[in-house]
Amino acid sequence: MTHVVIIGAYGSAGAAVAGELVDEEDIELTLIDDGDPGGGLCILRGCMPSKEVLSAGAHRFQARHDERLVGDVPDVDLEAVVERKDDHVLEWAGYRRESIHEMAEREDVEFVHDTATFVDDHTVRAGGEEYEADYVVVATGSSLNVPDTPGIGDVDFMSSADVLDATELPDSGIVMGFGYIGMEMVPYLAEAGGMELTVVEHDDRPIDEADPAFGDEALDIYEDNWDVTIPTNCHEKALEATEDGGVRLTVEYDDGGEEAFEADQLFLFTGRRPTVEGLGLENTSVSAEGDWARDTMQTRDADHVYAVGDVNGKEPILHVAKEQGFTAAENILRQEAGATPQEYENVHHHVIFSGLGVYPFARVGHNEQTAREAGYDVVTATRQASDDGVFKSKDVPEGLGKLVVDADDGTVLGWQGMHYHADSFAKTFQMVVELGLDVRDLPDRAYHPTLPENVDGLIRDCVAELES
Numbered sequence: 001m002t003h004v005v006i007i008g009a010y011g012s013a014g015a016a017v018a019g020e021l022v023d024e025e026d027i028e029l030t031l032i033d034d035g036d037p038g039g040g041l042c043i044l045r046g047c048m049p050s051k052e053v054l055s056a057g058a059h060r061f062q063a064r065h066d067e068r069l070v071g072d073v074p075d076v077d078l079e080a081v082v083e084r085k086d087d088h089v090l091e092w093a094g095y096r097r098e099s100i101h102e103m104a105e106r107e108d109v110e111f112v113h114d115t116a117t118f119v120d121d122h123t124v125r126a127g128g129e130e131y132e133a134d135y136v137v138v139a140t141g142s143s144l145n146v147p148d149t150p151g152i153g154d155v156d157f158m159s160s161a162d163v164l165d166a167t168e169l170p171d172s173g174i175v176m177g178f179g180y181i182g183m184e185m186v187p188y189l190a191e192a193g194g195m196e197l198t199v200v201e202h203d204d205r206p207i208d209e210a211d212p213a214f215g216d217e218a219l220d221i222y223e224d225n226w227d228v229t230i231p232t233n234c235h236e237k238a239l240e241a242t243e244d245g246g247v248r249l250t251v252e253y254d255d256g257g258e259e260a261f262e263a264d265q266l267f268l269f270t271g272r273r274p275t276v277e278g279l280g281l282e283n284t285s286v287s288a289e290g291d292w293a294r295d296t297m298q299t300r301d302a303d304h305v306y307a308v309g310d311v312n313g314k315e316p317i318l319h320v321a322k323e324q325g326f327t328a329a330e331n332i333l334r335q336e337a338g339a340t341p342q343e344y345e346n347v348h349h350h351v352i353f354s355g356l357g358v359y360p361f362a363r364v365g366h367n368e369q370t371a372r373e374a375g376y377d378v379v380t381a382t383r384q385a386s387d388d389g390v391f392k393s394k395d396v397p398e399g400l401g402k403l404v405v406d407a408d409d410g411t412v413l414g415w416q417g418m419h420y421h422a423d424s425f426a427k428t429f430q431m432v433v434e435l436g437l438d439v440r441d442l443p444d445r446a447y448h449p450t451l452p453e454n455v456d457g458l459i460r461d462c463v464a465e466l467e468s
Contacts, residue, residue: 001028001108002336005124005133007116007140007279009033009100011040012318013309014139016325018103024333028108030133031100032126034115038100039093041141041310042318045161048092050184051353052085053164057191058356064191065225066395076192079167118280121302125280135304135332139325140279142272142310147176151239155247157266160185169193170264174249176236177269178206183218183354183361185269190226191356198261200251201232209350211367211402213382214418221355221398231259239266274311295343297328303335320346347434348414351423359399362426365414365433368404377407381461383454385419390450396420403439403458410438410466415458421451428455439463 004021008014009031021027035044042048056076064073104111114127124131144159146152158166160181173189175182178201189195199222205215222228234251237258242248247266252258276288286292286301293312299305306328309321324344331341352361371378385391385399399419406413415429432442439462 001026002134002332003028003030003132004135004137004332005030005032005116005131006137007032007124008138008309008311009111010035010038010096011139011141011309011321012042013141013311013321013325014137015040015096015100016322017137017139017306017308017329018100020326020329021332022103022106022109029103030110030112030124030131031104032112032114032116032124033100034113037090037093037097038113039089039096042321043092043096044089045164047318049085049089049164050160051357052088053081053192054184054188054353054357056081057188058358061187061191061225061356061358062395068395078169078192081192082165082167085164115278117278118283118286121284121286122304133304135306135335137306137308137328137332138276138279138299138311139307139309139321140275140311142316143275143277144268145271145273146268147236147270149176149236149239155239155241155266157268159268163189163267166193169195172196172246172263173198173265173267174247174261174263175199175267175269176249177267177271178202178230179208179269179271180352181271182269183207183352185267186228187222187226187354187356189267190228196227196263197229198249198263199228199230200234200236200249201230202235204232206230207352207354207361209348209363209367210361210416210418211369213400213402214361214416217398217400217418218354218359218361221359225355231261234259272310272316274313276311295345296331296341297324297344298331298341306332315346317350319349347430349426349430351426353423354418357423358396358420359418360421360423361416361418362422363414363416364426364429365412366404367414367416368402371404371406371413376413378413379405379407379462379465381405381458381465383457383461385454387457388451388453390453391420394420394451401425401454401458403462405439405462405466407466410440410463411436412439412442417454419454425452425455428452440466 006014010033103109112127116126207215233254237252238250246264248262250260293307297306308324308328310316327344382402386397401417404414
């Protein structure tokens with residue numbers, strides 16, 4: 001029997017590995033997780049509960065934003081939001097736990113509800129026992145990245161997890177971190193909590209992975225619709241507590257100037273780091289420094305130790321974690337068969353539920369910059385949401401979409417959208433990009449629902465560019 005130990009079995013990546021291997025003959029599984037209630041970051045503190053609370057803010061925003069509606073704008077009942085979110089989270093986490101525990105009912109599968117520690121390269125200790133493993137899969141996820149800004153130890157801060165549990169919010173806040181998490185949490189705080197916010201942006205604009213027009217659009221949407229100030233091209237220099245219990249942040253601009261901002265509360269949305277503390281890697285040949293996992297999901301220092309999901313630091317996205325888990329399971333089987341492990345190949349596919357999910361950003365495949373850097377000669381088309389009457393009729397006229405096409409053969413290389421239902425459009429473009437379709441072969445005809453008329457316009461414009 002080949003023994004595989006999975007550390008972090010409740011998470012999306014670890015559960016994916018277990019699910020792929022559990023039916024294999026001659027595979028013995030030990031599944032270890034110390035989670036309570038258990039279920040993984042996405043279920044407990046990530047994408048699922050965040051969308052739950054964002055939806056409450058979105059309903060209020062659209063009611064407030066639509067001039068056709070009259071009367072007092074309703075308040076968001078934060079206690080009701082959190083209560084319903086908690087009920088659903090416990091339900092979702094229960095399904096994950098049940099799936100792992102059902103596996104453990106099999107003869108060659110054991111579940112250990114405890115913290116795991118490496119004893120050596122092939123031995124893991126958990127639950128008072130030591131387990132000799134042929135392969136170890138590390139899927140311990142990620143933790144809040146707390147920056148080393150001077151003074152950060154002198155002030156209280158709230159993370160995104162704290163925001164998801166908040167039934168009361170202060171009047172004002174300073175936000176450090178305007179990436180995925182900040183883009184989603186900032187309008188929720190402003191809409192549901194009625195907060196005045198200062199949000200630090202290190203560059204000219206947010207959304208680094210997007211072409212500049214999308215970051216500029218995001219700035220406009222946020223500053224036009226919420227009480228949000230976004231100083232750009234500046235970095236956090238120092239934090240200190242104010243006499244009234246608030247926080248003061250001094251930023252330094254790229255031109256050397258400084259400015260201080262004060263608020264009631266500091267929010268840290270400063271990304272996440274791999275959770276490897278207490279794992280005992282110092283007892284092994286494996287180092288978690290830098291890019292410590294190969295694209296085969298094997299660690300660089302040990303072929304039999306795999307790192308999947310957030311813990312490998314590659315791409316902290318749920319669907320990527322699952323696919324990395326599938327890759328790790330397949331490569332364990334390949335190693336056992338004497339075959340060469342295969343690398344995980346991922347087509348860029350990201351969604352940010354910006355603008356309370358009313359104006360989400362999505363990107364599939366290349367943007368214009370990455371396509372040109374990859375050596376492609378490209379044609380592009382950009383279309384404003386307001387170019388299509390249906391966005392206006394639904395009272396969501398802001399945003400844009402962009403298509404990037406290979407000028408030589410018409411292959412669709414990528415798409416970006418930041419507009420109403422852009423998150424739903426992403427699946428269509430995933431198929432188009434992954435199948436390598438020619439833009440001239442895509443149907444250009446009327447169909448329902450009518451929001452994708454925006455797509456028709458992008459297709460027509462790119463085809464016209466190719467023909468000219």
